[in-house]
Amino acid sequence: QKEVEQDPGPLSVPEGAIVSLNCTYSNSAFQYFMWYRQYSRKGPELLMYTYSSGNKEDGRFTAQVDKSSKYISLFIRDSQPSDSATYLCAMKVGSSNTGKLIFGQGTTLQVKP
Amino acid sequence: ETGVTQSPTHLIKTRGQQVTLRCSSQSGHNTVSWYQQALGQGPQFIFQYYREEENGRGNFPPRFSGLQFPNYSSELNVNALELDDSALYLCASSSSTGSYGYTFGSGTRLTVV
Numbered sequence: 001q002k003e004v005e006q007d008p009g010p011l012s013v014p015e016g017a018i019v020s021l022n023c024t025y026s027n028s029a030f031q032y033f034m035w036y037r038q039y040s041r042k043g044p045e046l047l048m049y050t051y052s053s054g055n056k057e058d059g060r061f062t063a064q065v066d067k068s069s070k071y072i073s074l075f076i077r078d079s080q081p082s083d084s085a086t087y088l089c090a091m092k093v094g095s096s097n098t099g100k101l102i103f104g105q106g107t108t109l110q111v112k113p
Numbered sequence: 114e115t116g117v118t119q120s121p122t123h124l125i126k127t128r129g130q131q132v133t134l135r136c137s138s139q140s141g142h143n144t145v146s147w148y149q150q151a152l153g154q155g156p157q158f159i160f161q162y163y164r165e166e167e168n169g170r171g172n173f174p175p176r177f178s179g180l181q182f183p184n185y186s187s188e189l190n191v192n193a194l195e196l197d198d199s200a201l202y203l204c205a206s207s208s209s210t211g212s213y214g215y216t217f218g219s220g221t222r223l224t225v226v
Contacts (some may be wrong), residue, residue, distance in 0.1 A: 008153065024182030029159050036217075043117075043203050043217035044156070097207040098144060100169055101215065 003027050006089055006104025012061045015113050019076040023089035023104045026070065030091040030102075033065050037075045038106065047087075048074065079111045117206050117218035125224045131192045134221045136204030138185040142216070144168070145187040147179060148203040150220070156203055163209060164189055191223075199225045 006023045015018055021035075032051055036044035049065035050056050050072075056063045062075040072091075076083055089104040118137045127130050138145050144163045146173065148156035158171035162181035176192040185206070191198055201220040 004155075006155070041219070041222075043205075043219045045217070046215065051182070090155075097159065097209055097214070098163065098168065100146070100158035100161065100171060101148075101156070101205075105153070106154050 001026060001037070004089060004091060004104040007107055008105050010108040010110060012042045012110045012112060013079055014080060015081060015111055017079050019079050019083070019109060019111075021076075021087050021089075021107050021109070023072050024044040024070055024103075025072070025091055027091070027102075028067070028070065028094070031094070032092045033063070033072050034086040034090040034101070035059050035061075035063055035091075036090060036103075037083075038088060040085075044088055044090075079109075081111050081113050084110045117204055117216050119202075119204050119218035119221050120172055121221060122219070123222045123224075125196050125226060128194055128196060128225055130194050131190065132194060132223060134189040134191075134202050134204075134223070136187045136189070136206075138187070138204075138206035139216045142206035143185050143207045144207045144209050145181055146205045146207070146215070147187070147189045148205065149173075150201040151202070173223065177196070186203060194225045196225050199223060 034099040035048045038044045053067045060077045064073045086106040088106045146161040148158040150156040160170040161168045165181045180188045203220045204218045205215045
């Protein structure tokens with residue numbers, strides 16, 4: 001069993017839809033939870049970062065962490081064609097800026113005009 | 114200079130050869146990590162360097178080695194290339210102090226034939 005599970009999709013939605021992306025994990029020691037967006041032939045770009053449980057909102061993006069269920073989510077409101085990309089969840093233990101990130105497989109999202 | 118830069122962007126090597134990939138860290142960042150991303154998969158942690166010393170290693174054989182220089186730039190060396198080494202190699206820099214932030218470069222696409 002992988003430490004972090006993520007449905008690879010692909011997920012196709014019409015423009016304006018609400019998108020829900022999810023990851024589950026098995027390591028209860030994870031404390032830092034991140035969502036990255038990766039466009040084709042580019043490196044991952046940090047979208048959201050959450051420490052421990054709770055919600056965090058940034059514009060059209062909302063990240064949720066439920067440590068009791070070992071489940072994290074990213075919601076995208078009013079999705080745009082420019083949101084079409086691969087979304088990677090990532091987690092880590094320990095200090096915020098050292099140590100390894102454990103990534104999910106990534107979910108490919110296509111937003112159709 | 115801002116951002117993480119990697120070179121070269123693409124590389125084709127023959128099985129058994131050796132390769133060196135390079136990374137320039139974001140200004141102010143003193144920690145560098147390397148990740149391997151196979152097609153359709155999430156990035157896998159190779160190792161991290163801090164103050165020119167290896168500071169954590171993933172499940173990669175010793176033929177994967179690295180260096181960090183006093184200016185915090187870094188190299189990833191892979192010896193005895195195998196076909197399965199074909200992947201996108203990502204460099205990420207961060208600061209050991211300050212707020213969270215792993216900044217990724219656009220990667221080097223390595224093809225082993």
